[in-house]
Amino acid sequence: MKASELSSLLGGILEGADVELSACAGLEEARPGDLSFCKDVRHRALVESTKASAVLLSPEWTEKAPCTVIRVDDPNRACMEAARIFAPAEPKREAGVHPTALVDESVKLGEGVHVGAFTVIEKGAEIGDGAVIEAQVFIGEGCRIGGSTHIYPQVTLREGTVVGRDCIIHCGVRLGGDGYGFNNGRREDGSVFIEKIPQLGVVEIGDGVEIGSNTTIDRARIGRTYIGPMTKIDNLVQIGHNVKVKGYSGLIAQSGIAGSTEIGYGCLIWAQAGVSGHIKIADGVQVGPQAGVPQSLDGTQKYVIGSPAMSMKDLAAITLAPKMIAKLKGEVKAIKSRLEGR
Amino acid sequence: MKASELSSLLGGILEGADVELSACAGLEEARPGDLSFCKDVRHRALVESTKASAVLLSPEWTEKAPCTVIRVDDPNRACMEAARIFAPAEPKREAGVHPTALVDESVKLGEGVHVGAFTVIEKGAEIGDGAVIEAQVFIGEGCRIGGSTHIYPQVTLREGTVVGRDCIIHCGVRLGGDGYGFNNGRREDGSVFIEKIPQLGVVEIGDGVEIGSNTTIDRARIGRTYIGPMTKIDNLVQIGHNVKVKGYSGLIAQSGIAGSTEIGYGCLIWAQAGVSGHIKIADGVQVGPQAGVPQSLDGTQKYVIGSPAMSMKDLAAITLAPKMIAKLKGEVKAIKSRLEGR
């Protein structure tokens, strides 16, 4: 898009060459063809060295710029607006079932549902009004998907999975795989056996939940693995069987929740953190990045970190131990010298 | 299902309203429509506050319940039985190749094999008797799958992968991807090069192995990456090239084993643990959650934890260091006062 066209869409004033622009980027990351922005005169040096082809500046900015300038009242907001203009158009997923999709005749499809190419929907499933099921998805027997939920390509829902309304399920998510459960032991003759415990339950996802790419949520051993409403799950997260996430929580990338654990309302589990099985995390607790929580947290501590998880203060004390030891060592040495000295 | 019908299936006696029931759940998690259970009178309070529509109780239980009661001899066992009744029916995967599946004419299909919709099986592959290959699976050239093995939707097996009998491979598993191997260096002119090392081997999975959703196992650089019999692998586990897992081991979710490492018989690698490359873990050793093992473990220690991995005792000593330091500090201060005091 020409800078002149963009400038008029943003209600700005073009100063300099009418360059071609195709994306937004920060001043440092920008490259030719990019539009950048700067509000604060203190970032003058960044503007001077940017490789952007154009930069959004406010009228107060009187410094020079090495490229085309689009003068606007609020550079931040204008950049957000430009980003919307540059964004790839959201693909239209119109109502209807793609001719290659295999939807069992017993499936109940709501009004305006989209089913993409090569998608398989097995018998007894129900898809709510306005749901979008993209290409190459697998929806097993008896699954129920709520209205307006969007399932991206290559997601699998094993039989009996329930997903609420207004959910977003990203590519490669696996719902309803068997939980990890085995009985081990030795037979009378001394030989070892490992026996699969049947995983008889389901996964149930509440309304307004978003689940990131390649995340896995296992079906319950008995009953349900439950993800409460408005929970937002990032990529590559693992949620074990019979976990209950009450709702309004966030689970950041690569975190894991072991079986039968309960996560309260409004919790935040940071990236790569792990929570052990059969425990409870109280409402509103945050588990820091890479933390490992071996036992229940009753909410006395609002934030834990470290493995095993502890307070920030306790972790800092461990980190500072070598310094404290060095200091003590010096003092002990001084005492010894003093005693020797006599 | 009506409580009366369930009660008679369980050989119990119905007391109270003939409510509709559809799932099992613990007393605390239960909600209307659920069946719960309690054996121990000590959990009286949980029974009183449950939201279950019915609860399984033993004849000894004389307390009141806020809902329908199904009286049975053994509530735990009856609940397991009810769970089996409520469980989503296991989808039937009858013998035959779905008309949309693309099975190369050179593929050898055993007796009673099921091949699902949109599955691709390339030339020279062999599928054993009674194997179930579900929808949207990719099986590359020359793969061999043992009898009675079950492969869930959207699994990929790159060329030459071998899977034993009675295995279960969950959705999104990736077998036989290239191992991570590059030669780096500088050319004579000072420029950097990064060169791919050909990954010429395969993945071989023994009998009775289960592999969880979205787990990845790389093909060997040379020879084979080997997962021995009865090994049970959870979701999102990473196994590098040329790893050898002898057998009868468990690898819990999000753990990772780096290239060329050997895991002995009967090991347990807990969630999010990492084992370095080119080392050996002796038979029966357990690597705790989030532990990081930098060097071989000869079995002297049966359980390690921490990163780098150490004994529980050693990790506890580090955790306790701040307390010990505080104590010592007090003692040193006391000594100093005493010395000053003279």
Next chain:
Amino acid sequence: MKASELSSLLGGILEGADVELSACAGLEEARPGDLSFCKDVRHRALVESTKASAVLLSPEWTEKAPCTVIRVDDPNRACMEAARIFAPAEPKREAGVHPTALVDESVKLGEGVHVGAFTVIEKGAEIGDGAVIEAQVFIGEGCRIGGSTHIYPQVTLREGTVVGRDCIIHCGVRLGGDGYGFNNGRREDGSVFIEKIPQLGVVEIGDGVEIGSNTTIDRARIGRTYIGPMTKIDNLVQIGHNVKVKGYSGLIAQSGIAGSTEIGYGCLIWAQAGVSGHIKIADGVQVGPQAGVPQSLDGTQKYVIGSPAMSMKDLAAITLAPKMIAKLKGEVKAIKSRLEGR
């Protein structure tokens, strides 16, 4: 393959039975049917106990072997050559679009492009000359794939993703999923809201990049998430929105880079390491296995380890703290005895 045939392909001399061989393996891992190798006479015991059916030995080797010997000048090199001979043939992906693939009529396909079965390529996408897009792939609207790039089965590229030339994208990779971004807060009435922040940018992958199985790279909030040339990414790695990896770096399995972070040239992020959001890692820095980097690294330290990340020396000091404390305790006790003794 017969040992005699292999021997002549390798230019070696066969000594012993003309056994059947099908794979290479180390002396310890080898089993009947395998070819192994040994150069160094010090590994005599391993040769004597190997289960390989044949072993490559140099003329200098005068010891006995328990199996067929193929005498060659350089056993290591001969083994590599044998591995190439035993390797599963690389599947041929000939130019052409599989009849089941759905390629929108607006898509620009270069010369000699291969498109596999059940693959979907949406409108406006461009595929460069000689690219291989295997079976069951999803390529969204307006994606651009460079020449000679190879995309394995069951990869998804959301709309607008750009991939360079000579890239390798392994099974199950997810490019362009929405970044994790939400506004949280309380409304005037005290109720909580969680609002999705539109993710308007794209993912852009430079030339010569390799991405391992089931890795996820999120689209930018605004602008682009950028993976620079020759970067090599392993399996199950998570890369957040607006991350910039300058190039020539390695990201090992299960590592994660949080949003808006910049990774310099020639960095190495080891397995299961995590790098926080909105920071910079200087060129050439290595982040050790399971390390957690909370703040920018300016390159003063070339290697960090631990969570939070620190120098090897600092981590060692923490690990040694209990020993140092025990020593100090002894000294303090001795001082006290001495003082008491008077």
